Amino acid sequence: MLIERIWPGNEYRNFHYLLACPETGEALAVDPLDWQRCLQVARARGWTITQILNTHDHPDHTGGNSGLVGATHARLLAHAGAATGIGGVDRGLHKGDVIRVGRTVELECLDTPGHTLSHICLLSHTEQPALFSGDTLFNAGAGNCHSGDPGLLYESFSAQLARLPEDTRLFPGHEYLARNLEFTLDREPDNAAASGLLAQAKARNADEAPVTTLAQEKQVNTFFRLSSPTVIARLRSAFPGIGERPDARTVFLKLRELRNSW
Ligand SMILES: [Zn+2]
Numbered sequence: 493m494l495i496e497r498i499w500p501g502n503e504y505r506n507f508h509y510l511l512a513c514p515e516t517g518e519a520l521a522v523d524p525l526d527w528q529r530c531l532q533v534a535r536a537r538g539w540t541i542t543q544i545l546n547t548h549d550h551p552d553h554t555g556g557n558s559g560l561v562g563a564t565h566a567r568l569l570a571h572a573g574a575a576t577g578i579g580g581v582d583r584g585l586h587k588g589d590v591i592r593v594g595r596t597v598e599l600e601c602l603d604t605p606g607h608t609l610s611h612i613c614l615l616s617h618t619e620q621p622a623l624f625s626g627d628t629l630f631n632a633g634a635g636n637c638h639s640g641d642p643g644l645l646y647e648s649f650s651a652q653l654a655r656l657p658e659d660t661r662l663f664p665g666h667e668y669l670a671r672n673l674e675f676t677l678d679r680e681p682d683n684a685a686a687s688g689l690l691a692q693a694k695a696r697n698a699d700e701a702p703v704t705t706l707a708q709e710k711q712v713n714t715f716f717r718l719s720s721p722t723v724i725a726r727l728r729s730a731f732p733g734i735g736e737r738p739d740a741r742t743v744f745l746k747l748r749e750l751r752n753s754w
């Protein structure tokens with residue numbers, strides 16, 4: 493599978509992705525808000541966009557659909573639960589569905605509610621797995637739950653994402669790495685891995701932002717560090733009521749709450 497990460501440089505800091513079959517040149521576009529840019533990149537590579545996937549129904553992920561469908565006649569794929577809201581969806585997706593691109597690419601649909609109630613993450617069936625995580629999991633962070641449910645986001649993290657292979661590469665819907673690392677360091681000032689990565693992130697432009705793995709996320713993403721003694725001790729000073737040994741769910745929910753106003 494060929495992966496092209498596209499940085500349109502817009503105010504939302506979106507990442508778009510083209511996932512292509514090296515044998516046939518067929519490509520799937522993930523959340524192509526800047527659809528002209530995606531089309532331009534596909535043409536430059538000699539690829540044909542035959543499918544579009546929306547991870548969820550927010551306009552910064554769906555806003556390029558009609559333009560790109562108009563230009564390519566690609567099929568539109570989205571979570572079955574988000575299809576009515578998005579409109580024009582040709583294939584409603586469910587947990588475990590497999591999307592094929594060309595002859596060689598297979599992507600498995602994970603049903604990961606939390607950021608919204610109907611959110612798809614895509615997991616590639618490749619030697620080194622890749623996760624296209626939309627607004628569920630960011631580099632060093634977690635999606636907000638303004639139109640979702642933080643309890644469901646915790647379930648998606650703990651029951652699904654945390655259990656993926658450690659070498660899974662992470663391709664989220666937005667570039668928030670430095671900002672998220674700053675939150676991690678606010679919660680866990682002694683996290684050396686987070687300080688190291690922050691220095692790296694600040695030294696590079698967003699279009700060259702490092703691609704993290706799940707193993708790395710477990711070191712630097714505070715939403716995976718729910719049993720860290722520093723995280724818990726600092727959280728207790730903000731929320732004394734959580735007690736000495738809060739469970740992972742409580743820690744996650746309080747971190748998510750703090751992040752909303754941080
Ligand atoms: Zn969103």
Ligand SMILES: [Zn+2]
Binds near residue numbers: 552665
């Ligand atoms: Zn978004």
